[in-house]
Amino acid sequence: MYRFLLTPRWLGYLALALVAAAVMVLLGNWQHGRYELRKDVNHRIDVTGTATPVPLDTVVAPGGSTGTPGPGPGATTEWTRVTVSGRYDQANIVLVRGRTVDNKVGFEIVTPLRLPDGSAVLVDLGWVPQPPGGGAYTQPVVPPIPSGQVTVTGAVKLSESRGTAVDRAEGKLETRRISVPKLAAELPYPVRGAFVQLDTQVPAADAGFAAIPPDYENDWLNLGYSVQWWLFAAMTLVAFGWAARREARGPRKPDDTPRADDTPQADAVPQGGAAP
Known part of the structure; x- marks a missing residue:
């Protein structure tokens, strides 16, 4: 068959x-x-807020040279909670434009944190709104950044892809993405191969910086x-x-089963007489 x-x-x-x-x-x-x-x-994002922070060096290794970042950590280390101490380089504040928080467009403020070994790690301090009536390139008022020794606790973030050009205007660096290689090329010291998204800081960060909500993946x-x-x-x-x-x-065959109305009928017998 x-x-x-x-x-x-x-x-x-x-x-x-x-x-x-x-x-x-x-x-x-x-x-x-x-x-x-x-x-x-998403699981690492959920646990990073309560995880015990580990030293930055255990996750983002030192290395690199001026203009070239050190080795980047593996993808599975992103969102690891770390702690590190140093001094902010206020001469090289980075304005990352076109960033959205609560459906409002503004800037993320990234500042190099100078470490005791002479290198630096980029720290995303938080978000500030776009100036009222200003355009995408209108610089915001940056809240005060501590000038002394600070201890930072935050989540390791990998360098963002599709890095755009880095410009300098009014004494600040401007860019669209937090691309560690692009920013490292503009700084006069070695830079670690990932950046830190600030969670807490001692002394405390200025209240003018809004926390950046975690970007959950649509799994x-x-x-x-x-x-x-x-x-x-x-x-x-x-x-x-x-x-x-x-x-x-x-192929389907026609139904040959006789229907009731197809049954042959006997010849009609005329009234008042017998059939011939």
Whole structure:
């Protein structure tokens, strides 16, 4: 009944269905891997606020040279809570424009923290609003930054990709992304290969800096895509099975079963007489 499946035509259909299903399964596995990675990032964000901070050197190693940042940490170290002490370099404040907090556009203020070994780590102090009536390039009023020794506690953040140009205007560096290599090229000392997003500081940071909310990953989107691809793979195989079953049953024949109104009727007998 199913010998037709061994014909070249149906073997081709089967191969096509199997290849398509295999590709969809692989795509589903890839999306599930992305889900696991993003789920791990969200977990690290959740625990960073209560985790015991570790010294910066244990996560972001020293190294590099003037103009070239040190080695960056691995992706799994992002959001690790660290602590480090030093002095802010107020001569090289960085304004990162076009940053949004609570649906308001403003600037993130990044300042190099000079360390005892002569290097520096970039510290994202927080967000300030865009000046009223000002444009994207209108510099904001930067709240006071301590000039003495400070101890910073915060989360390690990796250098942002797609780094844009760094300009200097009115004594401050301006950029669109916190690209450690781009900013390191503008500073006169070695810079660590990641930056720190400030959580707490001793002495306390100025109240004019707004805390930057964590950027959670949309892991459920990847989970939905993975399930979708796996369902498509199953549907492909089911569709092949349905087509094969229909082929095996052959073309549908007309229903030859007599209907009630098709039953031959006896010749009508004229009234008042017998049939001839």
